[in-house]
Amino acid sequence: MNPLSNEKKSAFHPAGWLKPLLLTAVLALTRQAAAETAGHAHPHAIEEPPAKTIDHSRMDHGSMDHGSMDHGSGDSAREGRDPDAYSNGYRLDSGPYLLEGRQHSHMADSHRFSVLRIDRLERADGRDHTGTAYDAQAWWGGSYDRLWLKAEGEHSSGTLQEARSELLWSHAVAPFWDRQLGLRHDSGAGPERQWLALGLHGLAPYWFELDVAAYLGSGGRSALRLGSEYELLLTQRAILQPRVEFNLYGQDDPARGLGSGLAEGVLGLRLRYEFSRQLAPYLGVEWSGKFGQSADLAHSAGDATSEWRWVGGVRFWF
Amino acid sequence: MSSTKSTPAGFDWRRRRLVQGIGVGLAAGVCGLAPRFGQADPGAEFTASAVASATPRELRGTQFDLTIAETPVNFTGHPRLATTINGALPAPTLRWREGDTVTLRVYNRLAEESSIHWHGILLPYQMDGVPGISFPGIPPGGTFTYRFKVAQSGTYWYHSHSGMQEQRGLYGAIIIDPIEGERIQADRDLVLLLSDWSDEEPMQLLKRLKVQSDYYNFNQPTLADFVRDLSSAGWSAAIERRQMWQQMRMNPTDLADISAHTYRYLINGMTPADNWTGLFRPGERLRLRLINGSAMTFYDLRIPGLPLTVVQVDGQNVEPVTVDELRFGPGETYDVIVAPRDDVYTLFAQSMDRSGFARATLATRPGLTAPVPALDPVEWLSMTDMMGDMHGGRPAHHARSEHGPGTDMRVDRARSNLDDPGVGLRNNGRRVLTLADLHSLEGVLDRRMADREIELHLTGNMERYSWSFDGVEYGQSTPVHFRHGERLRVILHNDTMMTHPMHLHGMWSELESPAGAVQLRRHTFAVQPAQRISFLVTADALGRWAWHCHLMFHMDSGMFREVVVA
Numbered sequence: 001m002n003p004l005s006n007e008k009k010s011a012f013h014p015a016g017w018l019k020p021l022l023l024t025a026v027l028a029l030t031r032q033a034a035a036e037t038a039g040h041a042h043p044h045a046i047e048e049p050p051a052k053t054i055d056h057s058r059m060d061h062g063s064m065d066h067g068s069m070d071h072g073s074g075d076s077a078r079e080g081r082d083p084d085a086y087s088n089g090y091r092l093d094s095g096p097y098l099l100e101g102r103q104h105s106h107m108a109d110s111h112r113f114s115v116l117r118i119d120r121l122e123r124a125d126g127r128d129h130t131g132t133a134y135d136a137q138a139w140w141g142g143s144y145d146r147l148w149l150k151a152e153g154e155h156s157s158g159t160l161q162e163a164r165s166e167l168l169w170s171h172a173v174a175p176f177w178d179r180q181l182g183l184r185h186d187s188g189a190g191p192e193r194q195w196l197a198l199g200l201h202g203l204a205p206y207w208f209e210l211d212v213a214a215y216l217g218s219g220g221r222s223a224l225r226l227g228s229e230y231e232l233l234l235t236q237r238a239i240l241q242p243r244v245e246f247n248l249y250g251q252d253d254p255a256r257g258l259g260s261g262l263a264e265g266v267l268g269l270r271l272r273y274e275f276s277r278q279l280a281p282y283l284g285v286e287w288s289g290k291f292g293q294s295a296d297l298a299h300s301a302g303d304a305t306s307e308w309r310w311v312g313g314v315r316f317w318f
Numbered sequence: 319m320s321s322t323k324s325t326p327a328g329f330d331w332r333r334r335r336l337v338q339g340i341g342v343g344l345a346a347g348v349c350g351l352a353p354r355f356g357q358a359d360p361g362a363e364f365t366a367s368a369v370a371s372a373t374p375r376e377l378r379g380t381q382f383d384l385t386i387a388e389t390p391v392n393f394t395g396h397p398r399l400a401t402t403i404n405g406a407l408p409a410p411t412l413r414w415r416e417g418d419t420v421t422l423r424v425y426n427r428l429a430e431e432s433s434i435h436w437h438g439i440l441l442p443y444q445m446d447g448v449p450g451i452s453f454p455g456i457p458p459g460g461t462f463t464y465r466f467k468v469a470q471s472g473t474y475w476y477h478s479h480s481g482m483q484e485q486r487g488l489y490g491a492i493i494i495d496p497i498e499g500e501r502i503q504a505d506r507d508l509v510l511l512l513s514d515w516s517d518e519e520p521m522q523l524l525k526r527l528k529v530q531s532d533y534y535n536f537n538q539p540t541l542a543d544f545v546r547d548l549s550s551a552g553w554s555a556a557i558e559r560r561q562m563w564q565q566m567r568m569n570p571t572d573l574a575d576i577s578a579h580t581y582r583y584l585i586n587g588m589t590p591a592d593n594w595t596g597l598f599r600p601g602e603r604l605r606l607r608l609i610n611g612s613a614m615t616f617y618d619l620r621i622p623g624l625p626l627t628v629v630q631v632d633g634q635n636v637e638p639v640t641v642d643e644l645r646f647g648p649g650e651t652y653d654v655i656v657a658p659r660d661d662v663y664t665l666f667a668q669s670m671d672r673s674g675f676a677r678a679t680l681a682t683r684p685g686l687t688a689p690v691p692a693l694d695p696v697e698w699l700s701m702t703d704m705m706g707d708m709h710g711g712r713p714a715h716h717a718r719s720e721h722g723p724g725t726d727m728r729v730d731r732a733r734s735n736l737d738d739p740g741v742g743l744r745n746n747g748r749r750v751l752t753l754a755d756l757h758s759l760e761g762v763l764d765r766r767m768a769d770r771e772i773e774l775h776l777t778g779n780m781e782r783y784s785w786s787f788d789g790v791e792y793g794q795s796t797p798v799h800f801r802h803g804e805r806l807r808v809i810l811h812n813d814t815m816m817t818h819p820m821h822l823h824g825m826w827s828e829l830e831s832p833a834g835a836v837q838l839r840r841h842t843f844a845v846q847p848a849q850r851i852s853f854l855v856t857a858d859a860l861g862r863w864a865w866h867c868h869l870m871f872h873m874d875s876g877m878f879r880e881v882v883v884a
Contacts, residue, residue, distance in 0.1 A: 080718035083788045086772050087796035088882075095797060096884040097443065097862045102450060108524055109784070109791040109876035115529045143528075143784040143791070143875075144723055172723035175779050176567060203781060206564045233540040240541075277526070277533045317529065 114140040115317055120270075122313025124154075124286065128304055131156025133311075144172035148180060148201075153188065162188035166197055166213075177202035184215055190256035193217055199225075207231070222250030234271075239280070243268040252293060257301070259293020272315055280315045373586045373594065374490060374509060375406060378413035380420050384434070386456075386478075386488065387427035393515050393582045393589055400487035400515075401428065401478065407587045408511045408611065409476070409490025416471040416497040422464040426456040428483075434464070435479040436492065437649060437821070438632055438841040441466040443861025446823055448479045451862050451880060455480055471496035472633025473607040473651045475511065482520035482613070484870055489513060489611035494633070502629050504605035504655060508596040512619075512667055512676050514581045514612040524871050527575055527783045534577040537671065537696045538569060562704070566727065568815060570698035571671070572780060573741065575816075575871060576614045578674025583615065583667070590677035593687065598658060600682055605629075606665075608644075608652045613870040616647045616670035616817060616844075618743060618750075621663050621680070622691055626654040628751060632840040635759035642748035645670065645740055647819035649842040649868035662686035670742060670817075672696045697742045699815055699847065706848035707733035714811055714850075715773050717788035725789040726779040728813045732850035734832045740817060740846050753829065753838065753851075762836040763826060764856040768807035772798065776812045776820070776845060776867070776877065784875055785814075785867065791876025798865065800857035800883045810843070811850040818872065819844045822881070824863040827853040842868060857883045 089095070093102070120135040131154050138149040148170040153163030168182030177200060184195040199213030208228050215223040225247050232240040245266040252259050270284030289306035290298050298305050389402040403409035414420050426432045433455050435447035445466045449455030456462045471494040478488035491509045516523060526533045539560065547556035563570050588594040598604055606626075610617060620626070620643035627640045630653035638655075646652055662681040669675065672693045679687055704727075711731030720728055739750035778785040787795065800806060808827070810820055821842040829838040830852045845851055866878040 080716050080721065081773070081788070083717040083719040083790050084796045086774075086798045088799035090797045090799055090882050092793075092795070092797065092880060095799075095882055097860070097882060099450065099452075099454060099862075102454075106450075107792055107876070107878060108521075108871075108874035109786075109878075110793040113525050113528045115525070117529075143779070143782045172782070175723050175726040176781060177723075203567050205567060207567055233538055235540055235542060236536045236538060277530060 110142065112141055114138070117317035119315055120311075120313055121315075122282075122311045124309045124311045126307045126309035128307065129156050131161065133313075139170065141170070146170040146178070148182075160188045162186070168197060168199070170201065174202070176204075180213065184213075186256070190253075193221070193253075193256070195221070195223065204228075220251065221253065224248040237274045239272050239274060241268075241270045241272065241282075241284075243270065254297060257290075257294060257297045259295075259297060261293070262291045263294040265289050265291065268311070270311065278317050282311075282313060282315060284311045285309070286311050373406075373588070374408045374411045374511065375404075376411040376413050376493075380414075380418050382412060382420065382422040383425070384409070384422060385425045385427055386432045386434075386483075389487075391487070391515075393584070394517050396517055398517050401432075401483045402487050403434075403490060406490075407487040408513065409488065411491040411493060411509050412476065414468045414492065414494045416468055416494055419465060419467045423461060424456060424464065425461050426458060429458050431455040431457055431480050432483060432488075433462075433478055433480045434476050434488075435823075436464075436474065436476050438474040438651070439466075439492070440469050440824065440826075440859065443824060443859065443863060446861075446863065448823065448864045451864055468494055470494060470633060472630050472635075473509075473609065473653050474633050475609045475611055475651065477611060479864070482524075482870060482874065484611075485514075485516065485520040485523075485613040487513075487515070491607065491609055493607065501635075502605060502653070502655070503603065505602035506598050506604045507607065508604060508680075509607045509609065510585055510594075510596075510665065510678060511587075511609045511611050512615075512617055513584045513587075513610075514576070514615040515584055516576070516580045516582075518580055520613070520870075523576060523580065524783075524874065527871060531575070531780050531783045532569055532572070534575065534579045535569065535571060535671070536577065536579060537571045537573075537673065539563075539571065539698075559698075566704075567781065568704075568727070569780070571696055572699070572815060573696070574615065574669060574671035574673070575783075575869070577671050578669065581615065581669075581674065583617075583669060583674050583676035585665070585667070585676045585678040588678075590675060590690070593677060593679050595679040595681055595684060595686075597681060597684065600658075600661070603655055603657050604680065606654050606656060608646065608654060610646045610648050610650050612648045614648065616645060616819075617667040617676065618643060618645045618670060618694075619665065619667040620644075620748065621656060621665045622688075623660065624656050624658055624663050624680075625749075626656060626751075628652055628654050628756070631756055631838070632842060634839045636838070637757045637759055639751065639755045640749075641751040641755070643743065643746075644751040645743060645844075647817065647842075647844045647868065648870070649819045649821045650840075650844065656680075660688075662688045664688040664690050666691050668693050670740075672742065694742065694746065697744075699741050700744075702733060702738070703741055703815055703847035705729065706731050706850070707735070712850065714775070714813075716813075717775060717790075720775060720777055720789040720813065722789055723782070724779050724784050724786050724791065725777045725813065726781060727815070728775075728777075729811070729848040732811050732848050734850045734852070736829075736831065736851070738846060738849075753843075754831070756838045758828075758837070758839045760839075762828060763839065764805055764828075764854070766805040766856075768854055769804050770801075771807045771809065773809040773811060774798070774879075776810060776814055776818050778814045778816070778872070778877070780814075783871075785872040785877035787877060787879050792878040793876065795879055797862070797880040797882045800855065800881055802857055802860055802883055804857050805854060806857065807852060807854055809850060809852050810845050812845045812847055815847045816869075816872075817844050817846050818877065819868040820866070821868045822855070822863070822865045824859040824861070824881075824883070825855050825857065827855055829853045859883055 116138040118136045133154045135152045139146040148168040150166040154161045166184045168180040170178040170180045173179045180199040184197045186193040195215035195217040201211045204210050211227040227245040229243045247264045266288045268286040270282045272280040272282035274280040295305040384403050388399040389405050391400040400407050433447045433449045446452040474492040477484045586594045625640045665678040667676040706729045737752045737754035743750045774787050777789045826839045828836045831837045863881040865881050866873040
């Protein structure tokens with residue numbers, strides 16, 4: 001889909017068509033991630049054409065069991081050595097020579113970590129108005145399961161213009177991917193909206209951070225949000241970060257200034273300097289625009305449909 | 319030259335920065351001195367020459383009183399509390415004699431549980447000092463008495479196995495004199511215990527790695543490097559060099575998880591600026607007992623101008639081999655003989671990631687210094703480190719649990735050659751020690767063939783900072799069972815791009831050469847990226863034992879298994 005070619009609202013109309021599409025898209029991505037569990041970052045799979053890599057498991061001279069050989073296809077992930085095969089049925093809390101009254105010994109692999117990360121806390125200066133924006137994430141948990149909070153919003157002219165807050169349960173489904181399920185709450189101008197959220201968050205090949213989520217709201221509403229960031233190291237501390245975000249909706253929500261289809265897009269470029277990994281001020285430029293019916297709604301309200309703005313702020317975490 | 323004069327008086331190698339707390343001072347006064355009146359000195363000819371340096375202090379005999387407490391230190395200009403034994407960092411060197419039964423009373427004056435593990439020592443599992451596995455740990459204010467017969471000789475070390483106290487200073491050297499007398503001829507014996515220190519809490523370091531695993535890597539590829547490659551090698555080469563790393567979401571300079579960004583690299587508890595100095599008299603042959611007691615640092619150690627003749631590894635005699643440089647990771651020990659001709663030399667140990675170095679001086683008189691070499695450039699991990707040996711390697715048997723979120727890469731055909739010095743040391747113009755150079759002098763311990771084979775894979779997910787065997791972190795794992803008395807083969811296959819110093823408690827591991835000959839007895843093997851090593855174990859030590867990567871944060875993040883010998 002090329003959103004820019006669909007500026008006329010009519011192209012988007014059949015209400016409700018988006019919902020199944022969104023769900024399909026997220027599910028497909030989840031499956032893609034699951035497939036990566038088996039195959040991704042697989043040196044041979046990347047280096048050589050698949051046929052060749054499959055070949056060498058047949059060609060090898062050894063006589064051992066090759067059931068464990070995996071060459072990037074998700075199917076063979078079920079095979080392989082039993083990780084408990086050497087245990088003779090013993091466990092960490094059973095078997096001989098167990099310490100009397102022993103508690104399961106605790107190492108950092110079962111520790112729960114937590115972090116609050118303010119990715120953006122910035123002042124934005126556009127042609128028509130200035131405002132303050134925030135984008136924060138927090139998580140609590142271990143390597144694979146985390147309680148995740150996301151909050152993004154913009155404040156200008158003395159009021160909160162728009163805000164999205166999400167509370168998610170994040171579960172690792174692949175080495176680089178987490179599936180995130182939870183709730184989203186929209187506030188700010190217009191009526192508040194609640195959604196169920198199903199997303200995929202992780203790192204795509206070539207180090208693109210990707211955050212994609214589908215949302216189902218009351219009254220048959222549906223939405224899709226797609227965000228991606230990349231970090232280009234100019235030096236060890238000066239980092240250029242392009243960022244894109246698109247929001248699509250399954251049906252009109254004029255009370256919030258949203259039309260169905262591709263409603264909003266943001267392209268940003270920020271240059272930060274990491275005084276430390278945890279504290280980095282930045283300057284940048286951002287373009288935001290509304291599309292289709294959302295643009296029409298903005299236009300009829302006398303607002304600009306797109307805008308360039310300077311941004312300056314700070315990124316930090318602790 | 320056989321002068322009997324002792325070291326010139328009036329020079330004081332005590333670390334002035336180490337101010338003892340009142341409680342610690344008392345403890346050291348009461349407990350630390352006691353062993354001096356212990357048993358008669360078994361190796362008098364050594365001790366006469368071993369007084370070159372007052373650090374670390376040496377305790378000898380069969381009865382030892384060790385007090386674990388907090389002691390103020392200052393390595394960076396900011397005062398901090400270290401976890402110490404008898405108020406010293408490193409802890410006192412313990413000098414035992416093979417055949418003796420030693421008794422070590424350990425008092426814990428910390429507000430948290432503690433323990434001491436005797437690294438590389440064969441002993442009953444209840445004395446091994448791993449809380450939760452060998453014993454309940456030493457509670458705050460509590461005491462534990464370790465008692466065991468010393469059945470070996472050589473250079474070893476001891477450290478806490480609790481929490482992350484090892485990172486906070488709780489480590490010291492062990493020297494065991496052979497019962498039949500020393501066969502390695504040297505005029506002077508110097509312990510060099512290398513470690514790493516951070517002013518920050520270890521848990522804070524781990525949290526940062528958990529949030530951002532490249533937090534401490536300031537040698538990452540940048541746009542500036544790319545432009546440089548473009549102009550020197552052209553577009554396609556510059557892109558090709560990066561493409562696979564980018565696709566795999568791996569970092570070619572991920573050589574150490576923690577760097578000099580927070581670490582100070584220490585030798586015998588002294589920073590490069592403080593420059594620990596070992597004194598010798600002209601013409602003497604020195605035996606350097608090199609111990610890596612770091613939490614996370616591999617060192618590449620050399621003494622410019624002075625070849626190193628390796629005579630023992632992990633306390634075990636090897637056929638002497640002379641090199642310019644050696645790499646060693648946490649848990650490994652090397653004894654080298656050097657024969658200085660000049661008055662002064664720098665011992666230079668750069669961290670594997672080239673972010674910093676530890677430094678000491680060997681000199682004929684105090685105050686002399688020799689030039690300190692520059693750090694070598696950072697070398698990217700190579701195809702060999704990523705893929706192993708695609709054409710000659712044996713096929714891997716991956717566990718099915720490696721096909722999950724815990725494992726970010728797998729190597730299908732690992733390399734099994736032992737003659738690779740490792741990334742950053744290849745073709746550097748110096749003779750660098752490799753495993754292939756090392757052969758135990760006393761040969762094989764057990765001539766039986768292996769009854770059985772155990773293959774385990776070293777796995778991890780750098781992005782999540784999770785480490786494991788077979789993709790299963792310790793908390794979710796089951797123990798590995800060795801049948802009592804059996805001879806078995808263990809294959810460790812490294813599916814990661816980092817080198818892991820793997821330490822099996824309680825039993826020797828006897829390395830097999832690629833051709834299948836038993837070659838080298840050790841307690842800790844550094845397994846290189848995409849490498850597969852094979853060793854034999856005789857499971858003669860009943861009980862539960864720890865088996866883990868000796869990079870402390872890898873161990874704590876899950877690269878740890880229990881072994882049950884029953």
